[in-house]
Amino acid sequence: MSILVDKNTRLLVQGLGREGSFHAQQAIQYGTNVVGAVKPGKGGTEQDGLPLFDSVAAANKAVNPNASVIFVPAPFAADAIMEAADSGIPLVICITEGIPTFDMIRVNAFLKTTQTRLVGPNCPGVISPDKCKIGIMPGHIHRAGNVGVVSRSGTLTYEAVGQLTALGIGQSTCIGIGGDPIIGTSFRDAIELFNADPDTHAVVMIGEIGGTAEETAALYVKEHVKKPVVGFIAGQTAPPGRRMGHAGAIISGGKGTAREKMETMKEAGITVVDSPAQIGEAVAARLAPATGR
Amino acid sequence: MKIHEFQGKQILKSFGVAVPRGETAQDGAGAAAIARKLGGEVIVKAQIHAGGRGKAGGVKIAKTPEEAQAVAEKILGKKLVTIQTGPEGQVVRQVLIEETLPIERELYLGIVIDRVTASPVFMASAAGGVEIEKVAEETPELILRETIRPGAGLEAFQARKLAFGLGLPAGCIQQATAFMMSLYRAFEATDASLAEINPFILAKDGRLLALDAKMTFDDNALFRHEEIGKLRDLAEEDPLEIEATKYGLNYIKLDGTVGCMVNGAGLAMGTMDIIQYAGGSPANFLDVGGGASAEQVRHAFEILLSDRNVRAVLINIFGGIMRCDIVASGVVEAARALDVKIPVVVRLEGTNMEQGQQILQDSKLNFTVANGMKDAAEKVVRLAEEA
Numbered sequence: 001m002s003i004l005v006d007k008n009t010r011l012l013v014q015g016l017g018r019e020g021s022f023h024a025q026q027a028i029q030y031g032t033n034v035v036g037a038v039k040p041g042k043g044g045t046e047q048d049g050l051p052l053f054d055s056v057a058a059a060n061k062a063v064n065p066n067a068s069v070i071f072v073p074a075p076f077a078a079d080a081i082m083e084a085a086d087s088g089i090p091l092v093i094c095i096t097e098g099i100p101t102f103d104m105i106r107v108n109a110f111l112k113t114t115q116t117r118l119v120g121p122n123c124p125g126v127i128s129p130d131k132c133k134i135g136i137m138p139g140h141i142h143r144a145g146n147v148g149v150v151s152r153s154g155t156l157t158y159e160a161v162g163q164l165t166a167l168g169i170g171q172s173t174c175i176g177i178g179g180d181p182i183i184g185t186s187f188r189d190a191i192e193l194f195n196a197d198p199d200t201h202a203v204v205m206i207g208e209i210g211g212t213a214e215e216t217a218a219l220y221v222k223e224h225v226k227k228p229v230v231g232f233i234a235g236q237t238a239p240p241g242r243r244m245g246h247a248g249a250i251i252s253g254g255k256g257t258a259r260e261k262m263e264t265m266k267e268a269g270i271t272v273v274d275s276p277a278q279i280g281e282a283v284a285a286r287l288a289p290a291t292g293r
Numbered sequence: 294m295k296i297h298e299f300q301g302k303q304i305l306k307s308f309g310v311a312v313p314r315g316e317t318a319q320d321g322a323g324a325a326a327i328a329r330k331l332g333g334e335v336i337v338k339a340q341i342h343a344g345g346r347g348k349a350g351g352v353k354i355a356k357t358p359e360e361a362q363a364v365a366e367k368i369l370g371k372k373l374v375t376i377q378t379g380p381e382g383q384v385v386r387q388v389l390i391e392e393t394l395p396i397e398r399e400l401y402l403g404i405v406i407d408r409v410t411a412s413p414v415f416m417a418s419a420a421g422g423v424e425i426e427k428v429a430e431e432t433p434e435l436i437l438r439e440t441i442r443p444g445a446g447l448e449a450f451q452a453r454k455l456a457f458g459l460g461l462p463a464g465c466i467q468q469a470t471a472f473m474m475s476l477y478r479a480f481e482a483t484d485a486s487l488a489e490i491n492p493f494i495l496a497k498d499g500r501l502l503a504l505d506a507k508m509t510f511d512d513n514a515l516f517r518h519e520e521i522g523k524l525r526d527l528a529e530e531d532p533l534e535i536e537a538t539k540y541g542l543n544y545i546k547l548d549g550t551v552g553c554m555v556n557g558a559g560l561a562m563g564t565m566d567i568i569q570y571a572g573g574s575p576a577n578f579l580d581v582g583g584g585a586s587a588e589q590v591r592h593a594f595e596i597l598l599s600d601r602n603v604r605a606v607l608i609n610i611f612g613g614i615m616r617c618d619i620v621a622s623g624v625v626e627a628a629r630a631l632d633v634k635i636p637v638v639v640r641l642e643g644t645n646m647e648q649g650q651q652i653l654q655d656s657k658l659n660f661t662v663a664n665g666m667k668d669a670a671e672k673v674v675r676l677a678e679e680a
Contacts (some may be wrong), residue, residue, distance in 0.1 A: 042531030075516060100514035101406055102484055108411040109443035138643065146332065153559020155611045162611070162642060179558060182411045208559055211408045218441025234562035236579070237547075237569045241377070245543045245580040247513065248408070253426045258566075275570045276563035277667035 002104065002128035002269075003148070003193040003200070004091060004119070005067060008084035009132045010039050012056065012065035012089065013037040014080045015096075021048055023095075023136050027069075027089045030133040035063040035205060039078075051105035056087040058232030067173025069125065069134050078103035087127040088241055092184075093134050094121035101247075104182040111184065122246070124176035135176065137161075145170015147283060150187055151206035152179050156234055156276065160204055163280025165262035169287070172200040179246030181210070187217035202228040204279060205270070207261055209235035209251045214261040228286035229270045232279055233258040259271040294510045297340045298492070299389045299489075301506035304521075306469035310472060310480035311502045315391030322420045324365030327390040328358040334393045337364045339385040342529040343374035344507065351385065353394060361390060364601025372582055386528060394502065399492035400459055401425055402473065402503075404480045413441040415477060417455040421492040447459050447477035465501060472501050484514030533596050538593040542581055549574025549679045552597040556615075564609045567666055573674030576603045581610075587623030594627045598635075605636045605677035607669055616623040624661035627654040636661060636676040 002155045009032065011012050013024045014162060016037045024047060034258040036051040043054030049105010054057035056068065067087045073280065074082040077096040086093045086139050099121050111118055119126055141158055143165045151157040157176055173189050177183055187205055197270050203225070207214035221229050236258040238244050240251040263270045273282050294506045296304075297450050302312040308543065314331055318324040328335045334538065339351030343457050346352050351373045355361035358412040365388050372382035402454035407414045417437045420428045428435055439451040449470055456469035471640045473494075480488045494504050515522045527535055536546035543558065547565075551573045555561035558580045565575035596605055619642060628637065640663040641649045661676065663669035 074513060090628070098513045100484055100517075101486060101511045102481065102514065105406075105411055105413070107445050110460075120543060140644075141613065151559070153557060155555075155557030155613070156559030156563050158611045158613050159560055159563070159642075181406065181408045206559070208562060213408070216409075232563070234559050234566060237565045237575055238562055239545070239547065242545050242561050242578075244545065244578055249558060253429070275567050275667065276560075278569060279669075 002117045002131060003197050004175065005126050005128050005132040009033060009134070010035045010063070010069050011134060012063070013050070013071070013189060014056065014066040014068055014084065015071035015073070016047055016050070016052075016212040017071060022121050023071065024050065026139065027133050031130070032132045032134060035065050040168045051174065056083045056089065060089070061213070065089060066286065067134065068092065070094040070096055070121075072096060074098035074100075078107050081107050081118060082110050082267050085111055085114040086120075088114070089116060091117050093119045093123070093125050094184075095125055095135055096122060097122040098122075098182070101182060106182065108182060119175060120178040120184060122180045123178035125167035126173065126175050128173045129171055137174070137176070137178055141165055142171040142174065146172055146201040148172050148190075148192070148200040149154050149174040149206070150190040150199070150203065151176055151204060151245045152208050152248070153157060156206055157278060160206055160232070160279045163277075164283060166279050169280070169283060172197060179208070179248050181248040181262055187213050188220045191217050191225065191229070192219060194228060198225065200232065202283055204283060205231045206279070207231065207233045207260050208246065208249050208252050209233070209238050209244065210256040212256065214251075215264045218265045221270055230279060230282045230286060231265045231270045231272045232276055233261045234276070235270070236274070237269060250279060294512055294515065294521070296508055296510070297342065298338065298400070298506055299340055300524045301508040302503065304483060304508065305476065305479050305503055306505055308482070309475040309605060310479060311500065312389045312626050313394060313502055315389055317387045317389050318365060318556035319387050320369065321362040325358040327486050328668065329389065331392045335391050336391050337359050337361055338367060338391065339373055340367050340387045340389055341373055341378070341383040342526070343375050343377035343384055343663060344385055345377050346373065347372050349375040351375070356411045365390070373596060381639060383529065388534060394494065394504075395497035396494050397497050398495040400491040400494065401428070402476060402493045402618040404485070404488045405567055406486060407440070410440055412443055413480065415439045415441060415447050415451070415455065415473065417473075419459050421494070425489070425491060431627060435514060436594055441477065442501040446481065447474050449474065461495065465495065465499065467672070468501050468649055476641055483508070483518060484511045485509065486511045497533035524603070530669075531549035533599060541590055542579060542593055542596065544596055545578040546600060547577050547649065548602065549576045550604040551604040551673050552576045552600065553607065554579050554581060554593045554608065554669050555609045556611065561611065561612055564607065564666070564670075567670040568607065568674060569675040571670040573670070578601055587626055591618070591627035591630060594631050594633065598631065598633065603635065604680040605638065605673050607673040608639045609666065609669060610641050610643070612641060616645045617641040617643050618645045618647030618652060620652055621652040625652060625658065628656070628658050628660075633659070635659070638663050638669050638673040638676065639664065640664070
C-alpha cells in the first residue's frame with residue numbers, strides 16, 4: 001500500500017533544533033515510530049522523551065533505526081547524510097535547504113559506495129498516509145489510498161494532495177524529491193518504485209523548470225509504466241536565466257523550459273495539465289475507466 | 294552570485310591562470326593614466342554583469358591614452374543594452390583597460406555542474422569568440438567534454454586530451470595543461486557554479502591567456518567564502534530584489550500587472566502560471582518562505598506595491614501546519630499599516646481556514662476571499678483588468 005516508509009519504519013532524527021524537534025513531535029503525533037535522535041555531546045540523555053545519541057553509529061547499536069531524517073543546518077548537513085549512510089541506514093531523508101552544490105557532489109559519490117537511498121535535500125519529506133510521516137508536510141491534508149505523488153516542490157505538492165483528498169482520492173505515498181540541482185532520489189527512481197507497488201494505481205509527478213529529470217522520467221514512463229501518470233510543470237511563465245526560489249529551478253542556455261518538459265511528457269503518454277488547479281480532476285479522469293466510476 | 298570580468302580575472306590570476314595586464318577606471322582621466330602605464334594600444338571594456346557587451350558597443354580599442362580617455366568617457370555612465378540586460382539596459386560604472394594582444398587563435402574553455410552525473414564538466418572548444426550556446430546547437434561536435442571525478446580534480450591526462458583536441462601546437466600543450474588545471478582549481482576552491490573563458494586565446498607570441506572571464510558562485514556556499522561575498526556589486530542588481538533578500542523573501546520582478554505573494558517556490562511558480570492561464574500576467578515571483586510571519590507579509594506587501602504596474606494582488610498561502618488565522622491577521626495588519634488601496638485577493642488553505650477568512654472579511658478592507666487556486670486566479674485577473 002505504500003513505498004519507502006510504513007508502519008515498520010523506525011525513524012532516527014538528526015538535528016534536534018527548533019525545526020527538528022517541532023517536526024519530530026508532529027511525526028510522533030501522526031503515528032510515526034521515532035526511536036531516537038542524534039545530538040553530539042548529549043548522548044545518554046533525553047529530549048522531548050526521545051533518547052539522545054552522540055553519533056548515528058551509537059544510535060544504530062541501541063535502537064536500530066531503518067530511516068533517518070535530517071534537519072541539521074546546511075553547512076553541516078552533508079556530513080550528517082554521510083554519517084547516516086556510513087552506519088548503514090537504508091533510507092535518509094534530508095529536509096535541509098541551502099546545502100552547497102560541491103557538498104552534494106561529494107555526498108553523491110559517497111553514497112555510491114553504500115546501499116543507502118537519499119531523498120532530498122531541500123524537500124518536504126515522505127509520507128505514507130495513516131502509516132508514517134517523515135518531514136515537514138501537514139499530515140491532515142493526506143488520506144490513505146492508491147495514488148503515488150512525486151514532486152520537486154513543497155507547498156505545490158500540498159496543493160495537489162489537497163485537491164486529491166477533496167475529491168476523495170487517497171495517496172499511497174507522497175515523496176518530495178527536493179528543489180536542488182543535485183538530489184538523491186530522482187523522478188525516475190520514484191516512479192520506478194511506484195510502478196512496482198501493486199497498491200499504487202496512478203502517479204502524479206509535479207516538476208518544475210531546470211534540468212532534465214522530468215524528461216528522463218518521461219522516457220521511463222513511455223517504456224515501462226502502464227499505470228496512468230498525470231503531470232504538471234511549474235514555471236511556464238518563468239523568465240530564462242533567473243533562479244526561481246529553488247536552487248535547481250533555472251532555465252539556462254535555453255534548456256530546462258517548461259514547454260520542453262511538457263512536450264516530452266505528453267509524448268510519453270502522461271496527462272499533462274496546464275493549470276495547477278487541474279491536477280486533482282485529471283487524476284480522477286484517468287482513474288475513472290479503471291475503477292468504473 | 295555574479296561578479297565582474299575584472300574581479301573574475303583577479304581570482305583566476307591568484308590561481309595562476311594567465312590574464313592580460315590591466316586595471317579598472319571610473320573616469321576618463323583614470324583610463325588615460327592606465328593606458329599610459331600599459332603603453333601602446335589598449336582595449337576599453339565596460340564592466341557590467343550582463344554578457345553581449347561587445348555587440349552593444351561596450352568594448353572598444355584605443356590606440357593612444359587620449360583615445361582611451363575619449364572612449365572611456367563615452368562608455369562610462371552610458372546605459373548599455375545587450376541581449377542579456379533586457380530593454381532597460383545597465384549603466385556602466387567602471388571600465389577595464391587592458392593591453393591588447395596579437396591573437397593567433399580564439400578558443401573556448403568552460404566549467405559547469407552537470408546535474409545528471411552530479412559532477413563538474415570541463416568543456417573546451419576550438420570555436421571560441423562566439424556564443425557557446427550557438428556552437429552547442431549548431432556544431433555540438435566542436436565541444437569537447439571531460440567529466441571531473443568527485444574527489445579528484447581535472448587530471449593532467451584530461452587537460453592534455455583537451456589541449457590536443459583543440460589542435461594546439463605541441464609546444465603549447467604543457468602550458469595549456471597547466472592553464473586548464475589552474476582554472477579548475479579556481480573553480481572548485483571558490484565553490485563556483487560556472488566559469489567561462491571566451492575567448493581563451495593563443496597569442497602570436499605563443500602565450501595562452503584568458504581574454505575574458507565569467508564566473509558565477511554558488512550562493513549556498515558563500516558562508517565559507519567571505520572574500521567572494523565582498524565582490525557582490527549591488528548596483529548591478531534590482532533594488533527591489535535586494536530589499537527582498539534582507540527580509541528572507543525571494544522576489545523576482547516581471548512585467549505583468551498581478552502581484553503575487555505565495556509561500557513556497559513551486560507554488561509561487563504555479564501561481565504565476567495559473568494567473569497567465571486565467572488570462573492575466575504575473576508582475577512578479579515572490580516566495581515568502583514556509584513561515585510567512587506577519588512581519589514578512591508586511592515587507593512583501595511593501596515590495597509588491599512599489600512596483601507601479603501592479604493593479605491587483607493575489608495572496609496564495611497553503612498553510613498546512615501554519616495557522617490561517619495568524620496569517621490572516623498578519624495580512625490585515627500589513628494592509629492597514631501600508632494603507633493598501635488596490636484590490637487584494639486572498640486564498641488561504643490549512644488549519645483554521647474559516648477563522649482566517651472571517652478575519653479578512655471583518656477587516657472591512659478591500660479583500661476578496663477566494664476558494665482554491667482557480668477561483669483566486671480568475672478573481673484577481675478580473676480585478677486587475679477593472680482597475
